[in-house]
Amino acid sequence: MSEQELPLEGIRVVDLTHVFAGPTCTRILADLGADVIRFEAPSRLDVTRNLIITENDGLDHPWHRASYFVIRNANKREMVIDLAKPEGIEIVKKLIAVADVVAESFTPRVMENFGLGYESVKAIKPDIIMISLSGYGQNGPMRDFGAYGMGLEPASGISSITGYREGPPMRSGLSFTDPYSGFMGAGAVLTALAYRRRTGKGQYIDLSEQEAAIPVLGAALMDVQMNHRLHPRRGNRSDWAAPQGCYRCAGDDRWVVISCANDVEFERLAGAMGRSEWLTDERYATVLARHKHHDELDAAISEWTSQRDHYAVMHTLQAAGVKAAAVLNGKEALLEPQFTARKQFDVIDQPLLGKRLVQKHVAARFRRFSTEPRRPAPLLGEHNDEVLKELGYSDEQVAALSEAGVIGDTPKLPVPPQLISMALKLPYEKYVEAGILQAIEPDYREQLGLAGG
Amino acid sequence: MPDRALDGLRIIDISQGIAGPYATKLLADTGATVTKIEPPGGDYTRGYGPFPDDTPDPERSGLFLHLNTGKRSVTLDVSVTSGQVVLRKLLTTADVFVTSERTSTLKAWELTYDDLKSDFPELIVAQVSPFGATGPYADYDGNSLTAMAMSTIMYNTGEPDREPLATGGEAGAYVAGIQLWVGILAALENRARRGGGDHVDVSMAEAVAAADEYNAAMYAFQGAVRRRYYSRHIFGYPNDIVPCADGHIVLIPGASGFPTPLTQDSLSPMALLLEDPELNKHPLFISAGERMLRWREFDALIEPYMSSHSAMEIVMTAQALRMPFAFVPTASDLLQDEHLAERAFFARVKHPGGGELRHAGAPFKMSETPMTAGPAPRLGEATADVLTSDAGYATEDLTVMSDRGVI
Numbered sequence A: 001m002s003e004q005e006l007p008l009e010g011i012r013v014v015d016l017t018h019v020f021a022g023p024t025c026t027r028i029l030a031d032l033g034a035d036v037i038r039f040e041a042p043s044r045l046d047v048t049r050n051l052i053i054t055e056n057d058g059l060d061h062p063w064h065r066a067s068y069f070v071i072r073n074a075n076k077r078e079m080v081i082d083l084a085k086p087e088g089i090e091i092v093k094k095l096i097a098v099a100d101v102v103a104e105s106f107t108p109r110v111m112e113n114f115g116l117g118y119e120s121v122k123a124i125k126p127d128i129i130m131i132s133l134s135g136y137g138q139n140g141p142m143r144d145f146g147a148y149g150m151g152l153e154p155a156s157g158i159s160s161i162t163g164y165r166e167g168p169p170m171r172s173g174l175s176f177t178d179p180y181s182g183f184m185g186a187g188a189v190l191t192a193l194a195y196r197r198r199t200g201k202g203q204y205i206d207l208s209e210q211e212a213a214i215p216v217l218g219a220a221l222m223d224v225q226m227n228h229r230l231h232p233r234r235g236n237r238s239d240w241a242a243p244q245g246c247y248r249c250a251g252d253d254r255w256v257v258i259s260c261a262n263d264v265e266f267e268r269l270a271g272a273m274g275r276s277e278w279l280t281d282e283r284y285a286t287v288l289a290r291h292k293h294h295d296e297l298d299a300a301i302s303e304w305t306s307q308r309d310h311y312a313v314m315h316t317l318q319a320a321g322v323k324a325a326a327v328l329n330g331k332e333a334l335l336e337p338q339f340t341a342r343k344q345f346d347v348i349d350q351p352l353l354g355k356r357l358v359q360k361h362v363a364a365r366f367r368r369f370s371t372e373p374r375r376p377a378p379l380l381g382e383h384n385d386e387v388l389k390e391l392g393y394s395d396e397q398v399a400a401l402s403e404a405g406v407i408g409d410t411p412k413l414p415v416p417p418q419l420i421s422m423a424l425k426l427p428y429e430k431y432v433e434a435g436i437l438q439a440i441e442p443d444y445r446e447q448l449g450l451a452g453g
Numbered sequence B: 001m002p003d004r005a006l007d008g009l010r011i012i013d014i015s016q017g018i019a020g021p022y023a024t025k026l027l028a029d030t031g032a033t034v035t036k037i038e039p040p041g042g043d044y045t046r047g048y049g050p051f052p053d054d055t056p057d058p059e060r061s062g063l064f065l066h067l068n069t070g071k072r073s074v075t076l077d078v079s080v081t082s083g084q085v086v087l088r089k090l091l092t093t094a095d096v097f098v099t100s101e102r103t104s105t106l107k108a109w110e111l112t113y114d115d116l117k118s119d120f121p122e123l124i125v126a127q128v129s130p131f132g133a134t135g136p137y138a139d140y141d142g143n144s145l146t147a148m149a150m151s152t153i154m155y156n157t158g159e160p161d162r163e164p165l166a167t168g169g170e171a172g173a174y175v176a177g178i179q180l181w182v183g184i185l186a187a188l189e190n191r192a193r194r195g196g197g198d199h200v201d202v203s204m205a206e207a208v209a210a211a212d213e214y215n216a217a218m219y220a221f222q223g224a225v226r227r228r229y230y231s232r233h234i235f236g237y238p239n240d241i242v243p244c245a246d247g248h249i250v251l252i253p254g255a256s257g258f259p260t261p262l263t264q265d266s267l268s269p270m271a272l273l274l275e276d277p278e279l280n281k282h283p284l285f286i287s288a289g290e291r292m293l294r295w296r297e298f299d300a301l302i303e304p305y306m307s308s309h310s311a312m313e314i315v316m317t318a319q320a321l322r323m324p325f326a327f328v329p330t331a332s333d334l335l336q337d338e339h340l341a342e343r344a345f346f347a348r349v350k351h352p353g354g355g356e357l358r359h360a361g362a363p364f365k366m367s368e369t370p371m372t373a374g375p376a377p378r379l380g381e382a383t384a385d386v387l388t389s390d391a392g393y394a395t396e397d398l399t400v401m402s403d404r405g406v407i
Helices: A021-031 A067-073 A086-097 A109-113 A118-124 A149-155 A177-199 A209-227 A263-273 A276-280 A287-292 A294-305 A310-319 A330-335 A337-341 A384-390 A395-403 A417-423 A428-434 B019-029 B062-067 B081-091 B103-108 B144-150 B171-194 B204-209 B215-222 B269-273 B277-281 B288-293 B295-307 B311-320 B331-335 B338-342 B383-389 B395-403
Strands: A012-016 A035-040 A077-080 A101-104 A129-134 A203-208 A244-248 A255-259 A323-326 A345-350 A354-359 A437-440 B010-013 B033-038 B072-075 B096-099 B124-129 B198-203 B224-226 B240-244 B247-251 B347-351 B355-359
Touching: A012 A021, A012 A086, A021 A035, A021 A067, A021 A101, A021 A129, A021 A177, A067 A354, A067 B215, A077 A384, A086 A118, A101 A177, A118 A129, A129 A177, A149 A177, A149 A209, A149 B247, A177 A203, A177 A209, A177 B171, A203 A209, A209 B062, A209 B171, A209 B331, A209 B355, A244 A294, A255 A294, A255 A310, A255 B144, A263 A276, A263 A294, A263 A310, A287 A294, A310 A323, A323 B144, A330 A337, A330 B215, A330 B224, A337 B204, A354 B215, A384 A395, A428 A437, A428 B288, B010 B019, B010 B081, B019 B033, B019 B062, B019 B096, B019 B124, B019 B171, B033 B081, B062 B355, B072 B383, B096 B171, B103 B124, B124 B171, B124 B204, B144 B171, B144 B204, B171 B198, B171 B204, B198 B204, B215 B224, B240 B295, B247 B311, B269 B277, B269 B311, B288 B295, B383 B395
Parallel strands: A012 A035, A012 A101, A035 A077, A101 A129, A129 A203, B010 B033, B010 B096, B033 B072, B096 B124, B124 B198
Antiparallel strands: A244 A255, A255 A323, A345 A354, A437 B224, B240 B247, B347 B355
16 A cells, blocks of 8 residues: 555554444544554453454354454554453553553443553653543443443434334434444544644543434424424424435335425426426425425325336436435445445455455545555454564563463453354344345355455 | 633634534634634524524524534625635635535635645645535535435334434434544644645545444445344344333343353343343343344333333343443433533533523533533624734725625
């Protein structure tokens, strides 16, 4: 890969995060040029090393073959260190002494127990920037709550305004606040770095995943205060635009979204659909009127879209100046022409897995540098020796640490990881039967143009 | 008064809507001087509400006030040449120029990065657009919903037999705003080291697609096409919102909530929660796979307990049993929440045009440079001040511009 200067070159990040939010934050810092060194323990692997195993067999070194892990940890180095041993903590402290940023995502008491709370870390490196990404923050009655990503979107209030009309609150089909907080955490660190550049001072950042996402409820919070009214769940409808919705298209489970913000856009929609009579129909004359008659409009739009391919509807309406987009599944996104033109997916050459497509984590495209991964995701403990040598450890000392089980490169778990990974899921054919998966396509690497990589 | 992280940074912001203004709100709340350039009719969110008593008033739109704390407002019509001349004067002292226009519009206004870079070599031009500044869809229009649609997240949200659902609250636009903010800060860091401006080009669709958890990955690594199934994770049931006596809770058993090969001899936290030791041997407790496929039977199994206990009882008991259950609060619940109150999350802001309101506070707490939200500006309240002191115009010039409708 080409040598280029990146914004965070020379910034070293000690990464004690795991799973989704924290690793997303540090992946962004890594993509911007930071040297991110992540940590796992031999007896406590990142659980995502067991999620979405490539080819779904789970038998051969599953911890090196989990796509979930690869996506969030490309561009990083890794050490596997037993933090229950004082020698293990000693290594982390030596690294902190030469680091700029410490990131962690344990529940609040854990870092203190390691002797790695902010005050201790600051004593080692006075201008350190430390960020804690937790479910509910570092203080308050819920600080010790166990928190998984799937609970934090509801806890932030977003689920209370997500769902079908008249239906129950719903989660998004992912742990939404995890990537959201990861992006936010990266910006928080960049803000603190800007301050340190100007003043030489580091600081501590307490990011509560629940709080970080509450601003999405901005309008709903105001409505409660202004009108004592709770924002209803309204499917895909808008408080403002009408019509707006998600409409069935021709084919198996194909959909398109359409939104008309104002009268001009509605006239364009009517024109594209050949419904010139709508222009003089007083039921549709204003946004308010269209809100009132939304069901009728939806029925007419659905009838029109259901005869057409979702992409055809998108291109036809966009050509007419109407906001529209095909609703994409994972395969379609990988093959999407706009995404392809702008390299939304980078090719990572991952040991044991070959060339794979992984989405960009920094959404911005820059003229002066690009954020494509410079290295694949690390194997377990891949950089133990390399980092220890950088810290001045001798070959003999490294061997002794390995001998004593302070560092390692294989899991030491009470049950084989293979067993855990197989217990987590059924054969995928059963998921297809149940409707949880739409299809399994054995020739997918050919379809993605990465066969034999 | 504590230091502010971005003191001295100057932003000229012509963006409207949610994504651009949220990015510049994050910059304003951390200390940057954000001059919000609004068309003479105002940012269109001034017309969106919610409004007190549902009475439209451009100074009292809840969404506008939420997104524009701590900014200065200047009215200026940048769609006409005379407005563009004034804007260029303002850019001479700016670090970042933020826009939410598509490239075709910026070209017409001669305000693309390429139009500006020779006159403003240190300027960072930050552009958030529905599909990005380049590529076959560069001129396509869109919003939060089109971004959600392209992201794969929407396809996987909702019930299997119904239409895919967008995440509520225009969430896609907020994600794009955060990614725009990250891009601006990265370009500023690069400039601080090496000098020179840059183009920060954020596609709303790509920003949300960057948040995809494993939809694209399941195809890229396994050839599997995931589809929505009640928004559920493929990692096992429930991990989902379930009804209880007085509302809903999130039932998340966690790593050891159900019997595992290591813990099968002791009573599992789920059996303890449901107060039924026999459940420990139930096939739906022992096999995650069976639970996933026969979820309706599992729902029936837990229904008597859930329907007879409150959210508070269930979540507190589950947490005591070390299962990461969660609440499902509404906006109103959050405003009254004790945990958020103890963390002083909500911030009271007194707006010159809109009275005092409690705002969603800092999305992260900084120990040395706490974020603070100032009042949102009235339309054009800083026009005269900014044009005379920052752009060097005389008061008479302003009269002429005002007469011509430029400001």
